[in-house]
Amino acid sequence: MARDREAEGATEAEGTPELSYREQLEFLNPIARPLASRRLTRKLYKCIKKAAKHKQIRRGVKEVQKFINKGEKGITVLAGDTQPIDVYCHIPIMCEDRSLPYAYVPSKSDLGAAAGSKRPTCVIMIKPHEEYQEAYDECLGEVESLPLPL
Template identity: 40%
Template structure:
């Protein structure tokens, strides 16, 4: 009997997920297009990474994660990123999720990065950013160069630096 009641609870949870659109009938997550994700971003999320740059950044972060370099060249979370920016000992670039709500959680980070001359870019999805660094949720990531991922890092850094500065 107890087993049947837990199965009923699981069936209720699954149906609730189906109604929200987070999970389809096959158990796969539904994917939004790049344009839909950008439309959900905050108005201050400028410069926004292009679709191609977003994929390159996620690929770089997955390579860092797969290579076991996360502690060496990847700082994620608001607290760790601000600490790294304040210390000003590491050179790299900053990736910020554009769909963070409330935006006050990250609104101070781009200003601080501009003061320290650190290039930064927004990506459209907080969930995808967190998945790339294998965490549950993260709003920003500071990426530092490492010889194991230098090719991917340099490609991302060049494109971020070539982006136009945000209009203030």
């Protein structure tokens, strides 16, 4: 029985084609601003992978919200295809109030995969660490240079 489920999961994963960046943009919700460019999105995913190796990420709305309220610093990365938007629409406001940089990426499944999870993730906070400080600073500079929504 378990083998059948594993086989079904494998065929489903093979049957679903990987969407390109442009195709993922079609599924964005209206509040997904500022959106990271394709290049910045790749850099953020790489930084998330490095941070996950050192256990320096906060994953999920509840955990990210808790640590923003505690005053923790880092880059907040939100998925632009999360529905309903009521789940996480308060996070950008919290980030702006505390002067934390944030950006949207097009896919929550890619965001979860970058964090080393099989589950999609709608919010991740990357904390700074000396092992990947150069990549973190580069992402931080680019995210801060993105124009804020009106």
